[in-house]
Amino acid sequence: MNQELIKVKDVMAQKWVMLDGLKTVSEGLEVLREHSAEALIISKRHENDEYGLVLLSDIGKKVMARDKAPDRVNLYEIMSKPVLPVHPEMDIRYCARLFEQFGINQAPVIENHEVIGLISYTEMVLQQSLHN
Numbered sequence: 671m672n673q674e675l676i677k678v679k680d681v682m683a684q685k686w687v688m689l690d691g692l693k694t695v696s697e698g699l700e701v702l703r704e705h706s707a708e709a710l711i712i713s714k715r716h717e718n719d720e721y722g723l724v725l726l727s728d729i730g731k732k733v734m735a736r737d738k739a740p741d742r743v744n745l746y747e748i749m750s751k752p753v754l755p756v757h758p759e760m761d762i763r764y765c766a767r768l769f770e771q772f773g774i775n776q777a778p779v780i781e782n783h784e785v786i787g788l789i790s791y792t793e794m795v796l797q798q799s800l801h802n
Contacts, residue, residue, distance in 0.1 A: 675761055676761070676762045676797055676798065677758065677759055677760065677761065677762070678756050678757065678758050678759070678760045678761075678762060678765055678779055678787075678789050679758035679759065679779065679786075679787070680797070681762060681789065681793040681794060681796075681797040682758070682779045682786070682787030682788060682789045682793060683708075683787060683788050683789070683790065683792075683793055684787060684788070685706070685707045685708040685709065685788060686707050686708070686709040686710065686711050686778070686785070686787075686788040687701050687702065687705050687707045687709075687710055687711070688710075688711045688712075688713050688785065689701060689710045689711070689712060689713065689745065690712070690713055690745075691712040691713070691715075691722060691744065691745045691746030691749060692744055692745070692746065693744065693745050694740065694741050694742070694743060694744055694745070695729055695733050695740035695741070695743045695744075695745060695748065696740040696741040698710050698724060698729075698745050699729065699740065702726070708725070708726060708788075709723060709724065709725050709726075709776060709788055710723070710724040710745060710749075711723060711778055711785050711788075712724060712745055712746065712749045712751065720751055720752035720753070721751070721752070721753055721755075721778055721780075721785060722745075722746065722749035722750060722751035722752075722753065723749060723750045723751070723753045723776070723777075723778065724745050724748060724749045724750075725750075725775075725776060728748050728749070728750070729748065732747075732748040733748060753777060753778055754768070754772055754774060754777050755777060755778055755779070755780040756768070756777045756778070756779050756780070756789055757779070757780070757781070758779050758781050758786060758787070762789075762794045762797065762798060763798075765777075765789060765794060766791065766794050769791065775790055775791055776788060776789065776790040776791075777789055777790075
């Protein structure tokens with residue numbers, strides 16, 4: 671059985687926005703709505719820093735569920751950092767295994783030290799099912 675190779679770059683989504691970690695959760699939500707995005711990539715503060723990631727579920731768990739005011743919480747307070755990057759040439763089957771090993775659902779796709787996309791189980795599963 672010879673399966674067609676599906677790479678991360680072939681299925682990654684562009685449903686993310688880059689934002690500064692000093693912005694508030696309220697500002698982040700506003701930007702997500704404007705761009706119909708699902709995730710915020712928190713920019714690096716300097717060359718040797720790492721990217722952060724804020725998902726809608728992070729806002730739900732770390733702000734709403736704890737009854738915090740979104741306009742009083744900064745994104746850096748709730749972000750995951752460092753994030754596990756995925757290379758665009760990776761086979762999505764290996765990406766799915768990586769997600770399983772590390773207990774994550776989404777990861778930024780990084781090429782030449784720049785975020786070029788976002789990959790999640792959603793994109794991988796939908797594309798895999800189209801090619802079977």
